[in-house]
Amino acid sequence: MTPGIAVTAVSILLLMMLSAAAYAYFVPNSSMFGKVYARQRVPDKVIALTFDDGPDDQATTEIMGVLDKYQVKATFFLVGSNVEAHPLLARDLVEAGHEIGNHTWDHKGISTPATYRHEIMATQQTIEHATGVRPALFRPPYGQKTPWMLAEVKKQNMQAIGWSVSANDPRQPPAEVLAGRVIRGAKPGAIILLHDGAAGNPPSVDRSNTVAALPLIIERLQQEGYRFVTVSDLLQESQRAEAERRTAGHAL
Numbered sequence: 001m002t003p004g005i006a007v008t009a010v011s012i013l014l015l016m017m018l019s020a021a022a023y024a025y026f027v028p029n030s031s032m033f034g035k036v037y038a039r040q041r042v043p044d045k046v047i048a049l050t051f052d053d054g055p056d057d058q059a060t061t062e063i064m065g066v067l068d069k070y071q072v073k074a075t076f077f078l079v080g081s082n083v084e085a086h087p088l089l090a091r092d093l094v095e096a097g098h099e100i101g102n103h104t105w106d107h108k109g110i111s112t113p114a115t116y117r118h119e120i121m122a123t124q125q126t127i128e129h130a131t132g133v134r135p136a137l138f139r140p141p142y143g144q145k146t147p148w149m150l151a152e153v154k155k156q157n158m159q160a161i162g163w164s165v166s167a168n169d170p171r172q173p174p175a176e177v178l179a180g181r182v183i184r185g186a187k188p189g190a191i192i193l194l195h196d197g198a199a200g201n202p203p204s205v206d207r208s209n210t211v212a213a214l215p216l217i218i219e220r221l222q223q224e225g226y227r228f229v230t231v232s233d234l235l236q237e238s239q240r241a242e243a244e245r246r247t248a249g250h251a252l
Contacts, residue, residue, distance in 0.1 A: 029143075029162040034150030037231075039164035040189035040238035045226045047190050048234045049074040049217075050163065052103055052139065054197035055082055055089035059207035063196050064096055066214045070222075073097050075231040077139040077161075079199050080105035080123030087130035094131045099230040101137035102127065102158065107199030109141060113148035120152050137161050137231055141199075161231055163193035167213065170195055175212035182217045186224075189238065191231060192217075 029038035049067075054060040054076055067074055076093050078100055083090045093100055104119040105126075111119070120138070128134045138158040140149060145160070153160050165185035167178045182192055194214075198205045218228070229237070 029164070030145070033145050033147045034154065034160065036145065036150075036160045036162045037235060038162040038191055039187065040191075040234050041241065042189040042234070042237050043241050044237070045188045045224070046229050046234060046237055047186060047188070047192065047221065047226050048229055048231045049192050049194065050077060050101075050139075050161070050231060051075070051194050051196040052077045053079055053082070053107065053195050053199055055086045055093065056197035056205050056207065057086060057089070059196045059205055059211065060086075060089055060093070062211045063207075063214065064092065064098070066211060066218075067098070068096065070215070070218045072218055072228040073099070073230050073233075074228070075099040075101060075137065075161075076196065077101040077103035077137070078123070078127060078135075079103050079107055079197065080119070080126045081200065082197055083123070083126050083130055087126075090127060090130045091132075094133050099137070099232055100127060100131065100133060100135055101139055101161065101231070102135045103139050104141055107141040109144055113152070116146070116149045117152050120149075120156060124156060159235070161191065163191045165190050166193040167210070169207070169210045169213075170198075172206055172209045175209045175216060178209060178213035179216035179220070182213070183220050186221055186226065188226075189234065191234070 029036055051063060051074060055078060076098055078090060090100065102120060102123045105122045108119060124134060136158055138153045139161050143162055150160055165182055167181050169178050194210055196207055
């Protein structure tokens, strides 16, 4: 092999490795660095609503009101610094029967192993202190992951959760637009991403269109026969369905 060909081959190999690493890091549901759960294989029309970046004084309270009206339980991935600012809201979520997960302390992107460890552990401790519940679920900020982040998640006996449908609501387009995105993407076993807050506990967060879209989403999907569950319940239903499929396969 000539030097020129060798350099080209090494360059191609490095490019492939960098592309694979970028895919694993940026694609929310990639499991290349560790297991990430997203849409689940289930026989029934069950679906999970999730909310990121809270709790927020106004938005989280309003969202809880809508969910209570329709008797829907959801999963809230909480930012530790926001829980520190609003511990009673975090407790209210648990007392209302909703599930809570860890979304790091201040929603940092890529960082060092030591920083990730601190972000995850500080959030676990703050949530547990506020609610009495130690989260079993974790969602990476922006869906971005590193091997050391997912290793710490596993060490803390948590499961990393992605999503399969996003309302893309941080910029708050009209409620009808948000609802349409979710309804079009809904499939059995889907995990839906919405937002009830923002990192850093800002003085005001506008999630009014997300709140307004919720009844449109819930009513339409219930009309289509969907049942709303928490993420943990969705994972359990998927595991039961998988066990049944294996049992049926062994019986053949």
